[in-house]
Amino acid sequence: MNDSLIQAMPPALLVEMETLRDQRDLYRSLLLAELAPLAACMTHALETVERIRAALRMTTRDDGAFRGKIELLQSELTSLCEAMVGLHLPSVSSRVVSAQGTLQAIELRADISGNDLLPAMVTLEELCSHLLIAADCAAVHLPAADDDGPDEDFDPVPQRAQPKFIAALQQLSDKFATEQGKRVALVTMGLEDIPEAWISTLFDLLGQLLRNSIEHGIESPQQRAERAKPEMGTLVVEFIDRGAQGFDLNMQDDGGGLDAEKISEVAVRLGLLTAEAAKAVDPARLASVIFQPGVTTVKNPLRRGLGLQIVRDHVQRLSGRMQVAAKRGQFTRYRFTFPPLSDSELSANLPA
Numbered sequence: 051m052n053d054s055l056i057q058a059m060p061p062a063l064l065v066e067m068e069t070l071r072d073q074r075d076l077y078r079s080l081l082l083a084e085l086a087p088l089a090a091c092m093t094h095a096l097e098t099v100e101r102i103r104a105a106l107r108m109t110t111r112d113d114g115a116f117r118g119k120i121e122l123l124q125s126e127l128t129s130l131c132e133a134m135v136g137l138h139l140p141s142v143s144s145r146v147v148s149a150q151g152t153l154q155a156i157e158l159r160a161d162i163s164g165n166d167l168l169p170a171m172v173t174l175e176e177l178c179s180h181l182l183i184a185a186d187c188a189a190v191h192l193p194a195a196d197d198d199g200p201d202e203d204f205d206p207v208p209q210r211a212q213p214k215f216i217a218a219l220q221q222l223s224d225k226f227a228t229e230q231g232k233r234v235a236l237v238t239m240g241l242e243d244i245p246e247a248w249i250s251t252l253f254d255l256l257g258q259l260l261r262n263s264i265e266h267g268i269e270s271p272q273q274r275a276e277r278a279k280p281e282m283g284t285l286v287v288e289f290i291d292r293g294a295q296g297f298d299l300n301m302q303d304d305g306g307g308l309d310a311e312k313i314s315e316v317a318v319r320l321g322l323l324t325a326e327a328a329k330a331v332d333p334a335r336l337a338s339v340i341f342q343p344g345v346t347t348v349k350n351p352l353r354r355g356l357g358l359q360i361v362r363d364h365v366q367r368l369s370g371r372m373q374v375a376a377k378r379g380q381f382t383r384y385r386f387t388f389p390p391l392s393d394s395e396l397s398a399n400l401p402a
Contacts, residue, residue: 072141073183075140075141076139076141076142076180076183076184076187077187079137079138079139079140079141080139080184080187080188082138083137083138083139084136084137087136087137088137088188089188090133091133091134091137091139092184092185092188092189094129094130094133095130095133095142095181095184095185096181096182096185098126098129098130098133098181099178099181099182101126102123102126102174102177102178103178103239103240105119105122105123105126106119106123106167106171106174106239107239107240107288107290110164113161113162116162116163116164116166116167117157117162119167120153120156120157120162120167120170123149123153123170123174124150124153124154124157127146127149127150127153130146131143131146134146139184141180142177142180142181142184145173145176145177145180146177148173148176148177149170149173149174149177152169152170152173152174153170156169156170165304165380165381168237168284168286168302168304169280169284171237171284171286172235172237172282172284175237175238175239215241215242215244215249215253216238216241216242218253219236219238219241219253219256219257219260219287220236220238222257222260223236223260223264223285226260226261226264226265227264230264230265230270231270232264232268232269232270232271232283233271233281233282233283234264234268234282234283234284234285235282235283235284235285236260236285236287237284237285237286237287238286238287238288239286239287239288239289240288240289240290240291241287241289243289243290243291244289245297245391247391248368251364251367251368252289252299252364254360254364255299255360255361255364255365256287256301258358258360258361259301259358259361259384260285262358263285263301263303263305263382264283264285264303266305266309267283267303267305267306267307267382268283268285268303268304268305268306269283269305269306273306277379279304283303283304283305284303284304285301285302285303286300286301286302286303287299287300287301288300288301293390294390295390296387296388296389296390297387297388297390298385298386298387298388299385299386299387299388300383300384300385300386301383301384302381302382302383302384303381303382304380304381305381305382306378306379306380307376307377307378307379307380307381307382308336308337308340308374308376308378308382310336310378313336313339313340314328314329314331314336315328316339317336317339317342320342322339322342323339337374337375337376338374340358340374341358341359341361341362341372342359365386365388368388369388369389370386370387370388370389371386371387372384372385372386372387373385373386
């Protein structure tokens with residue numbers, strides 16, 4: 051295929067071709083690897099994924115804590131490199147180097163905040179996803195490679211299925227980004243732990259939030275470049291199972307935050323706030339206004355402004371609570387807490 055034909059292809063098709071080429075190279079390197087070192091490496095890789103994701107979930111509120119988190123993540127990447135010694139896995143190695151470089155660039159900053167870690171979360175989650183794919187491939191390849199029968203000392207890597215929920219959410223994010231002419235990286239953590247009974251509801255909820263963040267929050271590549279931001283915006287979606295304490299669902303973008311002036315204007319026009327109250331309204335109170343029916347800052351008569359009302363209704367249906375925090379020009383963060391599953395939901399969540 052010549053260069054002119056490749057350049058004429060839609061961007062989505064080019065990305066898919068690059069992904070397939072990358073996976074082909076991964077399969078080839080796995081097939082050429084020695085079995086025992088590969089099995090040990092893949093076991094270590096799965097443990098690394100769990101530890102990296104646990105580190106990313108750690109609560110950090112000051113510069114020292116952020117630097118401690120970066121040091122921990124770098125240590126995990128170094129350990130993974132050591133586990134790969136003797137194996138030729140270039141697609142994995144390149145992602146490890148990229149993640150190390152991203153973390154090092156953040157570490158060199160004079161002050162570090164949570165928003166600074168978002169680019170690192172993109173590269174780290176890409177590495178984690180690639181490691182899971184590698185482990186899946188190895189789990190199929192390794193047991194079948196020993197024609198002399200099973201080895202008592204051989205411990206095959208368990209297969210891990212990537213849920214369709216995450217793939218569907220990624221497709222939705224890509225669709226919205228394309229419609230808006232924006233570049234968006236979606237990072238997901240813990241979504242495989244969403245109860246089966248909640249899949250449909252939370253997919254709808256997250257779909258509404260994705261549309262809102264991509265349309266209203268994340269800026270265009272040109273705007274982000276003017277504001278000294280990476281041209282690609284970042285969206286992080288995280289689901290945490292806290293056992294008897296229930297569940298947390300968090301979503302954050304590194305966009306422009308909430309436009310207080312426009313929201314106030316809409317709130318006054320709809321009679322949700324008086325003009326006097328809008329001038330002195332508390333930011334937390336103003337953030338709650340966006341969940342009211344009819345509130346939208348898009349000047350389109352066909353848009354009814356029901357997206358975030360749908361989010362509120364879903365949260366209430368699951369007996370949850372929600373919070374919104376935003377900083378102008380930096381981020382918008384949604385936090386939802388849900389109680390443990392009811393008896394009927396527990397029954398629906400049990401495997402058939």
